[in-house]
Amino acid sequence: MQRNHDVIVIGSGVGGGAVARRLAENGVSVLLLERGDWVPREADNWSVGSVFHEKKYTAHDSWLDGRGEEFRPNIYYNVGGCTKFYGGSMIRFREEDFGMLEHEEGTSPAWPISYADIEPYYCEAESIFDVHGDDGGDPSAPWRSKPYPAPKLMSEPLVERMADTMRQHGANTSALPLAVDFGPKGHCIRCKTCDGFPCKLGAKNDAETSLVRPALETGRVDIITNCYVQRLLLSADGKRIEGVEVKRNGQVEVLRAGVVVLSCGAINSVALLLRSACDTAPEGVANGSGVVGRHYMAHNQTALMGLSFEKNDTVFQKTLALNQYYFGDGEYRFPLGHAQMLGKLQGGMLSANVPFLPKIVGSTMAQHSMDWIAFSEDLPDPENRVVLRDGKIQLAIKRNNLKPHHRLVEKLTSLLKKAGYPIVLVKPLIRHSTSHQCGTVKFGTDPATSAIDPYCRSHQHENLFVVDASFMPSSAAVNPALTIVAQALRAADHMLKQDFRTTSQHVA
Ligand SMILES: Cc1cc2nc3c(=O)[nH]c(=O)nc-3n(C[C@H](O)[C@H](O)[C@H](O)COP(=O)(O)OP(=O)(O)OC[C@H]3O[C@@H](n4cnc5c(N)ncnc54)[C@H](O)[C@@H]3O)c2cc1C
Numbered sequence: 001m002q003r004n005h006d007v008i009v010i011g012s013g014v015g016g017g018a019v020a021r022r023l024a025e026n027g028v029s030v031l032l033l034e035r036g037d038w039v040p041r042e043a044d045n046w047s048v049g050s051v052f053h054e055k056k057y058t059a060h061d062s063w064l065d066g067r068g069e070e071f072r073p074n075i076y077y078n079v080g081g082c083t084k085f086y087g088g089s090m091i092r093f094r095e096e097d098f099g100m101l102e103h104e105e106g107t108s109p110a111w112p113i114s115y116a117d118i119e120p121y122y123c124e125a126e127s128i129f130d131v132h133g134d135d136g137g138d139p140s141a142p143w144r145s146k147p148y149p150a151p152k153l154m155s156e157p158l159v160e161r162m163a164d165t166m167r168q169h170g171a172n173t174s175a176l177p178l179a180v181d182f183g184p185k186g187h188c189i190r191c192k193t194c195d196g197f198p199c200k201l202g203a204k205n206d207a208e209t210s211l212v213r214p215a216l217e218t219g220r221v222d223i224i225t226n227c228y229v230q231r232l233l234l235s236a237d238g239k240r241i242e243g244v245e246v247k248r249n250g251q252v253e254v255l256r257a258g259v260v261v262l263s264c265g266a267i268n269s270v271a272l273l274l275r276s277a278c279d280t281a282p283e284g285v286a287n288g289s290g291v292v293g294r295h296y297m298a299h300n301q302t303a304l305m306g307l308s309f310e311k312n313d314t315v316f317q318k319t320l321a322l323n324q325y326y327f328g329d330g331e332y333r334f335p336l337g338h339a340q341m342l343g344k345l346q347g348g349m350l351s352a353n354v355p356f357l358p359k360i361v362g363s364t365m366a367q368h369s370m371d372w373i374a375f376s377e378d379l380p381d382p383e384n385r386v387v388l389r390d391g392k393i394q395l396a397i398k399r400n401n402l403k404p405h406h407r408l409v410e411k412l413t414s415l416l417k418k419a420g421y422p423i424v425l426v427k428p429l430i431r432h433s434t435s436h437q438c439g440t441v442k443f444g445t446d447p448a449t450s451a452i453d454p455y456c457r458s459h460q461h462e463n464l465f466v467v468d469a470s471f472m473p474s475s476a477a478v479n480p481a482l483t484i485v486a487q488a489l490r491a492a493d494h495m496l497k498q499d500f501r502t503t504s505q506h507v508a
């Protein structure tokens with residue numbers, strides 16, 4: 001391993017992976033620190049029992065909720081972070097999400113950058129992840145300067161029939177943009193174990209396959225796995241990160257580089273910043289404003305199962321999005337949000353989540369269901385916080401803006417009934433849902449009200465960047481990964497220019 005690196009990146013998910021790849025491809029050397037290990041390719045990857053019942057790949061963390069009760073978060077510590085298990089939906093935030101949006105319960109604030117600022121990076125992120133898409137039928141789709149790099153994935157017949165019926169009732173569905181290696185030369189077989197599972201074939205375009213491995217191939221990146229970052233150490237004047245204290249193989253050591261990029265996820269990045277409190281930063285590193293850990297958001301989310309007497313033999317189900325009501329439904333003038341199909345639910349996945357559900361009932365239901373998930377925007381409340389209690393992560397949150405979410409769920413329920421699914425089961429995924437965590441180290445131009453600047457550089461510590469979803473001042477209502485990648489690429493280009501006096505070869 002090379003001894004001196006220009007940059008240390010902490011966390012190998014989409015945020016850290018994108019920065020590592022971009023910097024390395026432009027001549028900068030990077031040391032990537034990851035607390036987990038590589039996810040092995042093995043039969044268990046596609047086993048419902050291993051993934052959902054044994055939770056073989058889920059982190060063994062114990063966190064506290066607002067009442068102080070322990071729970072095991074649905075989070076993953078491995079190379080590639082949560083995207084090893086994601087559904088591959090790589091969808092842009094809407095142009096309006098970057099401005100101020102009124103909701104009945106409050107305001108979703110404007111971002112310090114516009115959609116036009118990030119649009120070229122969305123194109124690059126889509127190209128890196130080879131996103132399959134088509135905006136036809138999506139009334140909320142933002143403008144784009146380049147077409148999708150790959151054609152949309154076609155829906156299977158039963159899903160297409162449901163979309164047709166929904167269309168007849170005035171609701172347009174559209175293709176869900178997806179990051180899988182599908183096509184004449186691709187390795188994706190469009191199986192039923194994608195959403196929530198790692199890909200046994202390595203055909204899901206995730207942070208490992210699309211960012212970390214290409215970064216390593218440059219020869220300028222070293223990765224240390226099973227390397228837990230405990231603290232960031234400040235210089236005497238508090239202006240710079242002087243060292244990164246890690247624990248590995250039972251030993252504590254300090255690693256150093258000129259620039260430090262933090263991307264541990266919106267909860268763990270906060271934990272690290274708060275753990276690093278010292279005399280010069282008594283409230284935690286980068287926390288002069290006091291916003292670190294505040295404004296936690298994760299979307300209001302509900303899973304829906306439309307049940308019919310007819311068997312659903314769809315294998316790859318996750319192909320449709322419903323954005324018809326993203327900004328309102330005509331009668332209700334506030335944004336409702338977005339819905340997308342889930343990967344095909346299987347009986348074992350239901351019994352893992354619903355206690356006492358007999359296996360036979362679960363599998364019969366799953367064989368007859370169409371499965372959706374609805375997301376609506378939650379608002380950034382400063383009292384919704386990630387804090388440390390006796391060193392343990394505590395997530396103290398009170399959900400907000402639920403009315404439009406309930407309305408969206410009602411709309412989708414009614415559409416499913418009209419499409420031939422007379423029984424619709426709904427399961428709110430609200431308690432402890434961390435999959436779309438964001439907002440906790442928000443970016444902005446004012447150091448009094450934000451922790452990092454519009455390029456994700458700490459206002460207080462000139463060589464520190466935070467590039468996971470914590471930068472987001474609002475959550476929008478679609479999945480976050482593509483936006484994390486786009487902003488991380490943008491931040492990396494800024495580092496190249498400002499910190500390394502070079503320009504990106506991949507001009508956005
Ligand atoms: C089941 C599931 C399905 C999802 N589906 C989608 C989807 O279809 N589309 C979408 O856009 N989003 C989806 N998401 C959300 C998406 O995966 C996340 O938004 C995204 O992966 C976050 O990336 P990140 O780099 O910010 O953080 P992470 O992916 O959490 O990566 C952080 C990395 O940092 C490491 N780390 C943490 N703390 C430390 C430390 N102290 N020291 C060293 N390393 C550390 C972790 O091990 C991890 O590898 C899904 C999430 C889940 C859980």
Ligand code: SF4
Nearest residue numbers: 188189191194199204
């Ligand atoms: S659908 Fe394709 S990418 Fe997803 S797990 Fe199956 S083979 Fe892998």
